[in-house]
Amino acid sequence: MLKIGNYFENFLKKDSLFVDKSVLLSSHYPEDIPYREEQIQEIANILAPALRLERTSNLFVYGKTGTGKTLSVRYILLSMRQIAEKNNIPIQTIYLNCKLKRVADTEYRLIAQLIKFLGQEIPPTGLPTDEVYNIFYKLVERKKQLILLVLDEVDQLTKKIGDEMLYNLTRINSELHHSQICLIGISNNLIFAENLDPRVKSSLSEEEIIFPPYNAIQIQDILRKRAAKAFCEGTVEAGLIEKCAAFAAREHGDARRAIDLLRVAGEIAERSGSLTISITHLDEAEHRVESDKIINAATNQPKQFQLVLYTLLLVSSPQKQIFTGEIYELYSTLCKKSNYNVLTQRRVSDILAELDMLGIINANIISKGRYGRTRQISISLEESVVTKLKEILEKSLHLS
DNA sequence: AGGTATTCACATGAAACTATTCTCTGAGTTAGG
């Protein structure tokens, strides 16, 4: 038998640590959401009139990542949809994540998605935007119905294309005769509404609900519940859940991250053939999750981003601080050497800012007084990640 | 010494441009009746 066949044999024979790994995936929707009863009830109160086809207030949901916003809202939508189906109430619920690239991150695409939900295809480009609006109007007006539209991560959308389109959306209702649209915005950014056009702000956030972060004890409880379903009994070593929760609590109570961490720890333990999941596995998982995140983010960027990042990796050591000008010079020589277009400093400055936002580099704007104002850049990645990243970038950029 | 004015080296903003992908339209062409 082939060597690899042996491996598969072993894989089958060995009892897995997992009973049901899907419980720990981010695509998993639990049937109850602990510590969020209050918020769910509140949202339900606000949205309930929709079941009688009365227009409900627009709703805005705030909370940091991993506080259960999306989960709760989708949970409510699901149950409303079920009720509506049972009683033949014409309600449509639409959930859109505005952050998804090439799906709903522009005005055109957002409306195009809505149209798709209503059962019609729209070309990805070529049509004028108001034409797309018209198609949408017609589709909505075709029959009497109420649409609950959830826009997840709206802050990302407005950051990119401004709040004009939100204004358009809120105004749609006044132009519709038979139907109504109710907007539910979800945002990670707590001060998001502050830099919104006042007209939009008042109509969009008629109701606001805030999701506070989970505390360490709550996260422990959530983790325990999930772990009980995901892992075989007795495989989780003592103290693991607590440590995992502590990691997450350090990051403003991000439950998603905690669950992720637990899953990866389990995977690592399984792969190493261990019968239990120990703290060492968790530590390793934390490293892996962290570096995977960075490497993923870096490799998904366009070529020029990678070039800039690569020059940064070449010159920087963890403690050394570098300025924009130096980077730009190195970058342009590198470009010339390897036949890439050299971008302007203006553009490179933006790229650096974006790399900073992605958390790949650390940049602070400092003033060196007489000697100008610039970004002070440093990289806080571990040596192993840096080498790995270098290799990947060299390959993808065809550098020698 | 203390106060203010300069000055550097970029940051930040706005607008406009380029290349690509896609639709729609209407003129020209083809084939069949």
Add this chain to the structure above:
DNA sequence: TAACTCAGAGAATAGTTTCATGTGAATACCTGT
């Protein structure tokens, strides 16, 4: 005459460039003591 082809106009989008303006504090330059 209906069906087909194909170029050209017009859109959306991502990634840039161009031009213009902003900015924080270390220094240079005064001023009056």
